[in-house]
Amino acid sequence: MRTLWLYLHFPALQLDSIYSGDTSSQPIAIYHPAQSQIVQINKQASTVGIQLGMGLATASSLSSELMVVPYHAETEEKQLYYLANILYKVTSDICIYPPNGLLLRIHNMLELYGGLAPYWQTIRQAIQPALYQYSYATGVSPLSARLLARNQWNCVTDQTTQIKQALNNCHIDSTELEPKIKQKLGRVGIKTLGALLSVSLKDLAKRFDIELVTYLGRVNGELLHHSEFFRPPEHFSQYLELLYEIESTDKLMPPINRILADMSQFLKARDSVTDNIEIILHQRDSLPLTIRIASAQAEYKAHVWTSLVQLKLENTELTAPISGLTINTGKIVSAQPDKTDMFEGTQSSLSPLQLIGLLQAKLGEQALVSPCIADDARPEYASQYGAPLAEASVNATFNRQRPLMLLPQARPLTEKVEVVYGPERIHSGWWDGNPICRDYFIGRNHKGQWLWLYRTTQQHWFVHGLFS
């Protein structure tokens, strides 16, 4: 029996996958900065006149409520994996065609489902809840199915004559031939795939490189096209883009619950559990914030994780608005009845990360910090507390006279000191609203202590640190 393939093309994958809460009446557009044009729009956007290919300025002038999101191919690819996971339950051979396509090899599934129509029905139902727009087509080869689906044929059939006819009508521009080849074909008047296929391969081979012949062979199904099939991942990792940035932790729960539900499904399908998860909050213009949550007992049920996360979030303060969330599971183990209690008998040794996660869950995030150096001329910003065990982004090569201990808050100088070294003048910080203009000195008080002093432009003296 001939091979049969089904291709699903998702033209607005990133847009469809954005979590927008209940603001579904918002016009949204995805903008591709490198191509300088709008590449995806939702219904509301097209109602106000925004079109694909428009520039940013034009589109924003058409609607003041328009939300513009920059295009990210990685987001789309992650969604493909999400969809593949869902489809894996109903069909076995799936290939990922990033950024926005899925190919299914279906001829060996048809017997299982008793025919093409019931199979197709099942597929549709499986991806329906995600509410993604898509076009689809069947073909005798991966490339033919892909070509027809991207041309919005939207037809599922195993009749090869029908498929051939549809292929013949495809314009050369919509194929995936190199632009140079398309141009060459255009210059001799070959505009459709049918016209191209009517020329003998021998004549073509005399004029074009092997790529064209190979492509045609693959489209026809005469040449084999190697595909790599999807294997479900070992670990759960899912990313959700937020339409609006969220600034308070209580509003984070609904999207988190969305992902936790999927995570729960994932674990259940594998009959596994995990005892720690990591939530990454993607912040605009800052490094992402990672929250680790460990459960005393390995779990898969969503509601258990929900309450843990909620507890954790209550103690977390957001310093920047969140634009996206990722949840990763830690090590997955098969579900086993729990025999040991954490507080009884010999403990299982915890890795540093696990320990940190546990401590943070119990004591709050602020309780655990590691000091690290930052590259800033201002003393109060030069050493900072960062996430536990985080590495500094700058190498410390210091040959500066700096005190061992910096006072958390500089205190006014009230005693008499003998100034020995200085001044070291520091003017910095004009760009972020925290400027300092100080002359630093090293002085000694009558007790013999070496103090790090500074004098402001108003001639006020302060003690900022102590030397050992």
Add this chain to the structure above:
Amino acid sequence: MTGYAELYCQSNFSFLEGASHPQELVQQAAFLQYSAIAITDECSVAGVVRAYRAIKEQQLPIQLIVGSVFTLNNLLRVVLLCPNREGYGELCRIITNARRRASKGEYQLDEWDLRTCRHCIILWLPSGQKQQDDIWATWLKKHAEQRLWIGCQRHLINDEAAYITHLEYLSAHHHIPITACGGVVMHTPDRLPLQHVVSAIKARTTVAKLGNNKLSNHERYLRPLSKLVHLYKAEWLENSIHIASQCRFSLSELQYEYPAELVPNHLTPQQHLRNLVVAGAAHRFPNGVPESIQAIIEKELALIAEQKYEYFFLTIHDIVQFAQAQKILYQGRGSAANSVVCYCLYITSVDPTQINVLFERFISKERNEPPDIDVDFEHERREEVIQYIYRKYGRERTALAATVSSYRFKSAVREVGKALGINETQLDFYIKNVNRRDKGLNWQAQIAELGLDPRSQMGEQFVSLVHMLMGFPRHLSQHVGGFVISAGPLYHLVPIENAAMEARTVIQWDKDDLETLGLLKVDVLALGMLTAIRKTFALLEKHYQRTLTIADITRMGDDPNVYRMIQRADTVGVFQIESRAQMSMLPRLKPACYYDLVIQIAIVRPGPIQGDMVHPFLRRRDKKEPVTYPSNEVKGVLSRTMGVPIFQEQVIQLAMVAAGFSGGEADQLRRAMASWKKDGQLMQFQHKLISGMLERGYEKEYAERIFHQICGFGEYGFPESHSASFAVLAYVSSWLKHYYPEAFYVGLLNSWPMGFYAPAQLIDDAKRHNINVKPVCINHSAYDHTLEFDDNKTAIRLGMRIVKGLSEHSAKQIIEARPITGFTSLTQLKQLKIKHDQLEALASANAFQHIAKNRFQSRWQLMENETELPLFQNMPQPSTFLLSPSQEDNLIEDYASTGLSLTSHPITLLERNNTLPHFTRADQLHTIRHKSVVVVIGVVIGRQAPGTAAGVTFMTLDDGTGNINVVVWKATARAQKKSFLKSKIIKVSGILERGDSGVTHIIAGKLTDLTHLMKHLNTKPRHFH
């Protein structure tokens, strides 16, 4: 109180390190009562002339020292200062060698450079590492014992006390005296943010991320004496003055040392020049030189001798002699060019008996400026002239002047924004949406409108930094054609660096700097129209046995037939008056003589338009307004242009006679006008001009109007002398178009790219003049376009050069191999061993239409690889390829392969296919009433935005029956931007306006893009601003 001389100071010509202009530094230093200041940029003296000029113009009481700072292999840092002319020569040599060793923008100093330095004073800036410093101290002492100093800088950084102690140790141990120096990079401390920003730009990161790699405080500014006294020992401050007193070199010592070989040994320059002029005059005036002309010659020669400019004229004479010998067409222009001497030297072709009215004004002693002559050469052969100059004088003695590229609005916004960490999409948004020509709203206000809060800290900083960065130099690049030629090696005069172009070297000064120092440059420029005229002359000789020169044509006087053609605006292809803007003015201005053309060329430019001079001029000329002059002085300046200032010279003359500007001040005004866009210095003159005019009894309103006109002029003001030279070419090209149109079009087409129009429009114009144009044919075409004569009618045969993708070499190969009776089959061509794609290009251009079925078939056939092998030649191949092009296909292929179509027009085709709504053809527009609504459809062939205040754009459409002028107002353009900017085929609904001179415009209302109706149409509209 002791004084101070700043010996180590960098301006913004240390690119992306200095944060102040050289002028700002010297002004501030003078204000602080420094006795001297050295501008010591990194391996460069590019900024010193600006400092010198500032001191001269403002008469600042401060001495300028020339020097430069260098780093050797990252180990040794020294400042070299010039005490005398020899030291300066040395410095130039060192800079030249260092720059030549490295790629553009970099330098590589060598120990040898310092070892061979015998005159310069060396300021050593020790690194602080004891071992290294000891070694260098010994080395430096050995080579520069008496001229060596240690430069001590105090920047209040960490552990400076230890460093000072180290310097004192070095001084004592090696017996090298210490002097105080600043290490200055900005003139006031509030430039620190800008200095951080340029450092961030240099490091390609943000200010925040620079961390400790930027200045930790603002101490590197020009500090007041009171502070310096606390920072340095008195002895060190005194030493700085001592060193300054040894540096007596001034840039005014630089004399232009002329190439001696121009004058034969036994003659003086004056004698030689006179001989050449006399000989030339005999040729130019074969019937004897008229007395009036002779008087002018004497006057001019006397002036030249007085100012010692003989060599300048001799240099240019030599260059044009070469061009004449090589039969390269050229024309000199500029204030000094339109003189009788230049006419006799064959530098220009402006016949003085025709144009004597101009000569009086051109060599102006008061301005004390070197004469200004540009020479335009045929663009295709300019390189020969350049190579001649290099050959004759050698690379050592000649180089191109530099152009300083500075930060403009767009680049400043982008770089400052990136340095502050602002999102790049946001920056693009600002850039795209700020209209720099918007007179109502300056860019700061526009950015506020676009969402940047000017009161926020970020907003304020951003705006202020962008404003400061605009006008800062970015890098030096080569000037278009300005050559400096000297007697001895050029690098004794000024350092030379590598230009980006291969085998080109550039000096570190630009033309303004050269002017300030009185050094002469010769501009060797390229002009497409000269090529076209020469080629037309060649055709006249070949086909009509007529030999003509430019001078011959101007000598014939003003021909009314030619001017009638010009007044009809039948000027496609004519030099300078063929643009849409010009063509709509011609029927109104109706030039009827040479000087009218001179005005015509100068008046249709952004300057006069923006300065609102065009309408008053027209009204006065049409006698709708009386011509009045507020005084006789003004009348003297403006009477030839109806009292309206049109030429740049007039503006300067007004400033002098009406506002009392001295020659030097008028110069400054002219320079401010020229660089108005870059640094907005024009406003300073407002007060002086207006008060000067008020003092002399002019009305305030008149004075303000004049100033407003000057601002509008800005950098667009056109000099009368240039306009006069251009008018000659405009007349000559019009004459050729009128009397020998076929040859003229062929001359133009063979010189393309040039001019305002693409070949398609030139051919359209030819067809409208009932000239038959024949397509490219494999058996009839040459490489160039040619004339063909069949029964008394002259036709144009398109040449193979019009085929895209066909090289001249391949075309000539084909033509050489072409049998007398022509090719008869494609196989013959395939045997020629010419690359496939070349033949395919010809196939798509339908060049084989007489020997093959159709262009798809012929191209298909030519794509084949196999049948080249002799074995396969006789095997019949049944083809599976059966396609033939439709009419639409033919049109598309015509455009794709040649950029034009002789057989069909897109609009005609679309109309025939019933795909177009109702519209009016160009040749029917005369039936439409003034002010009625009309719909036109056409291919967009040009957009011209002459930079007027209202932001209007002229769009030209072509619908196959003629050209249509569409006027798009700013609001319309903004609202329908996409249609406006991107359409190739556009539908315009608008109001037809017909002026009383018959010029018709459509004022655009709705613009609809119809390009999709004709996919792949390859017309590229030309854009002009």
